[in-house]
Amino acid sequence: MxxxxxxxxxxxxxxxxxxxxxxxxxxxxxxxxxxxxxxxxxxxxxxxxxxxxxxxxxxxxxxxxxxxxxxxxxxxxxxxxxxxxxxxxxxxxxxxxxxxxxxxxxxxxxxxxxxxxxxxxxxxxxxxxxxxxxxxxxxxxxxxxxxxxxxxxxxxxxxxxxxxxxxxxxxxxxxxxxxxxxxxxxxxxxxxxxxxxxxxxxxxxxxxxxxxxxxxxxxxGDYAAIVERLHPELAAGGEIVDAAGRVLGRHAGIHKFTVGQRRGLELGGATEPLYVTAIDAEAARVIVGPRTALAVGAAVLEDCNRLGAWAGQVEAKVRSLAALAPAHVEDTTLVFDTPQQGVAPGQAAVLYAGSRVLGGGVIARTRAPLTN
CATH class of the missing domain: 3.40.50.620 (HUPs)
Known part of the structure; x- marks a missing residue:
């Protein structure tokens, strides 16, 4: 030994x-x-x-x-x-x-x-x-x-x-x-x-x-096949629409998209780059918009776990590879100091104070930035 x-x-x-x-x-x-x-x-x-x-x-x-x-x-x-x-x-x-x-x-x-x-x-x-x-x-x-x-x-x-x-x-x-x-x-x-x-x-x-x-x-890497095996109805696909509900094309399943995604939309007639801004699962719709439409001012968290006090300023990571974003917490709502992009429901928001993990929660929904 x-x-x-x-x-x-x-x-x-x-x-x-x-x-x-x-x-x-x-x-x-x-x-x-x-x-x-x-x-x-x-x-x-x-x-x-x-x-x-x-x-x-x-x-x-x-x-x-x-x-x-x-x-x-x-x-x-x-x-x-x-x-x-x-x-x-x-x-x-x-x-x-x-x-x-x-x-x-x-x-x-x-x-x-x-x-x-x-x-x-x-x-x-x-x-x-x-x-x-x-x-x-x-x-x-x-x-x-x-x-x-x-x-x-x-x-x-x-x-x-x-x-x-x-x-x-x-x-x-x-x-x-x-x-x-x-x-x-x-x-x-x-x-x-x-x-x-x-x-x-x-x-x-x-x-x-x-x-x-x-x-x-x-x-x-074919995660969609696993999802379709358990939810075969998703393979029927649905519409790709803009924020006003205008139909721009079709998709092969909402499970193949996430907020912030650009690749795979295949919208040849678009006059500017479009990104997934939201997913309407009930209507099987993928909503798209310009990059500016991705801006998020706050995220409402659920299933929260606290390992420290959520008081004052914190730093938040909203994706595993995302940079830390300055923010503060109001009850279970994470409010960003500056708007963030690509904040997707279902992902985790993890809170830090320096190197310490204060806990986190699952992003339930997001809010647009406040306008002046």
């Missing part, structure tokens, strides 16, 4: 005091969670690796960008076998189908743009897996997420990961305070290159394995 003090662990967090204690590690079969499990084992913890088989019946060959199925499960087991700790595979396919994939399809059918990673973390991973970890007698659940858990005056706080290119805090806004008390994120203070270097030093077979990308359960 490799001792922790023989490794360069500068920046690794959350491993203090684990020696002799049982911990569970969520293992997806990727390099990040494998390094977390190996580090916890090297720290002297009694590690129980847990892999959730989420789709594919456990037999689907791995593909770049996937996780939690097929070869990924075998990779997780190989890491556990090499390091010498227990590893369990739990069949959660039915739960994942109901809580994540069905929600994904239902959201598109309702004219929304969902964030399936949020739903997965909120339900399968940080609810079901956390309960399983406790049932195994684990004192903490460790994951490979690039976020930081920092002790504050009132208890643990959730912060952005140190590596901005890998920060996953946008997808973890729904983590509750009780869950945060139990969770540990050892990689939050590291850059990805350091994690791969540690994997190589530890001799892990996944050291050079590609990162998971996009939506894990969508093969070949």
């Amino acid at each position: 490799i001792a922790l003090d023989t490794l360069d662990t500068a920046g690794v967090e959350g491993l203090d005091g684990l020696a002799g204690r049982r911990v569970a590690v969520a293992m997806s079969g990727g390099v990040d969670s494998s390094v977390v499990a190996a580090l916890a084992h090297a720290a002297g913890a009694e590690v129980v690796g847990v892999t959730l088989q989420l789709y594919g019946g456990g037999a689907t060959p791995s593909r770049p960008g996937a996780c939690c199925a097929g070869a990924d499960i075998r990779d997780a087991r190989a890491v556990a076998d090499r390091m010498g700790f227990a590893h369990y595979v739990i069949d959660m396919e039915a739960r994942f189908q109901d809580s994540v994939i069905q929600h994904f399809a239902d959201s598109y059918a309702a004219g929304r743009t969902p964030v399936p990673c949020v739903e997965c973390n909120k339900t399968v991973k940080f609810h079901d897996l956390l309960d399983l970890a406790r049932s195994l007698g684990a004192e903490a659940l460790l994951t490979g997420h690039y976020v930081r858990r920092i002790e504050g005056a009132d208890g643990p706080e959730l912060h952005r990961g140190r590596d901005p290119a890998k920060d996953q805090s946008y997808f973890l806004w729904a983590t509750t305070q009780a869950q945060l008390d139990y969770l540990r994120f050892p990689l939050g203070g590291l850059e990805k290159r350091r994690v791969r270097s540690l994997a190589d030093t530890l001799g892990l077979v996944v050291a050079n394995k590609p990162d998971s990308q996009d939506i894990c359960f969508v093969g070949g």
Whole structure:
């Protein structure tokens, strides 16, 4: 067994005091969670690796960008076998189908743009897996997420990961305070290159394995096929109209569009670039307009989770790759200091104070900017 003090662990967090204690590690079969499990084992913890088989019946060959199925499960087991700790595979396919994939399809059918990673973390991973970890007698659940858990005056706080290119805090806004008390994120203070270097030093077979990308359960990027399988009525398509209701063309399904989108409209007669400004699911209509029509002054949030006070100025991220936008909160309405574009119902709005995650909510609807 490799001792922790023989490794360069500068920046690794959350491993203090684990020696002799049982911990569970969520293992997806990727390099990040494998390094977390190996580090916890090297720290002297009694590690129980847990892999959730989420789709594919456990037999689907791995593909770049996937996780939690097929070869990924075998990779997780190989890491556990090499390091010498227990590893369990739990069949959660039915739960994942109901809580994540069905929600994904239902959201598109309702004219929304969902964030399936949020739903997965909120339900399968940080609810079901956390309960399983406790049932195994684990004192903490460790994951490979690039976020930081920092002790504050009132208890643990959730912060952005140190590596901005890998920060996953946008997808973890729904983590509750009780869950945060139990969770540990050892990689939050590291850059990805350091994690791969540690994997190589530890001799892990996944050291050079590609990162998971996009939506894990969508093969070949064809998310529309999954939505149509669960909502075949969407394939009938409908009208593309302007703000006044004038018909400009037809579309092949509202689930193929999101607010802010330009590509795929195929409106040859337009005299200026047009963007999706709204989706009317009941009428199966895609509403389009000029770029100026995308401006949003406020977003009403639902299903909110608070990890800190929503008072005074905050910064908000309204898409995973969006820049932080200065704003303030009035009850559950996020009011932007300057109008924002591409704010889509169904996406998450995550609030920050510096690096700290204050929580967030799902964007239910938006409001146009106030006029002077």
